[in-house]
Amino acid sequence: MIIDPFAFRWAYLSNILMDRPRGKEVHDVNSQNPAIVTTRQLAYLPFQHAFVTNKLADICLISLRTKESSYIFPLYLFKNKKGIPNIKDSILQKIKATFDRDVDPTDIFNYIYAVLYSKKFRSRYAELLKINYPRIPFTSDYKIFSKFAELGQKLIATHLLTAYSDEEKKIGYPKEGTNVIEEIRYNEQNQRIHINKTQYFEGISDEEWNFYIGGHQVLGRWLKEMKERKLSLDDIRNFIKIIAFIRETIKIMQKLDDLYDDIEKSIIPNKTITQKLTLS
Secondary structure, three states, rough: OOOEOEEEEEOOOOOOEEEEEEEHHHHHOOOOOOOEEEEEOOOOOOOOOOOOOOEEEEEOOOOOOHOOOOEEEEEEEEEOOEEEEEEOHHHHHHHHHHOOOOOOOOOOOHHHHHOOOOHHHHOOOOOOHHOOOOEEOOOOOHHHHHHHHHHHHHHHHHHHHOOOOOOHHHOOOOOOOEEEEEEEEEOOOOEEEEEOOEEEOOOHHHHOOOOOOOOOHHHHHHHHHHHHHHHHHHHEHHHHEHHHHHHHHHHHHHHHHHHHHHHHHHHHHOOOOOOOOOOO
């Protein structure tokens, strides 16, 4: 299961051993049926509470604050082993009619995820995002929709750790040592994350070190979960990959903001289309 962004643990799924196990929708999430994870309300702004998973999600995946519990929204819901798109049919039909073509539910899923990662969307609707589920504006321009869906697809592949980034080659772990995390300290001048007196990861910008998903400072949180442990070779490779993927996320977020105003200029003029992100 996933307990924090990019942090995974084994879990024994049992009604006897697990406190308050959730319903089947949670267990339907898998590699073929990812889910957007977000919150219903915030304790504090800003809104940065969106992630995606293809694994069982912990309630504190997005934040440790009680008010910011995680809610999952799978791509499909399953009834009698048949997958049904997790979007109201009235909305789906309206989108198809607007574009005058069939629209894959996966593209809508990717589009929604992209919108949630636009800083302009987050800032313009900050007060609304603080008190309720995100409401997603849908563009009436198919080209804009497709661009956002494409960028959303890249974001999702990045956050599911299924993509590859050349940025991994630019991040170093040059010193030999115990590989035990004894301290966690970031040096902005040298762009290094120190894990003990002699070892560090290098090539990490201040923006990357301070990148948050929900209430979690991603890199610091990952290291804290591993404190006093010896990093394996796989752990080191995974952490470098996470740094690279944060870098890619920042780049994609900039591209989304460059395009976001086009959505606001072409929102589908129907109140039913800008519905809150919620289960059907």
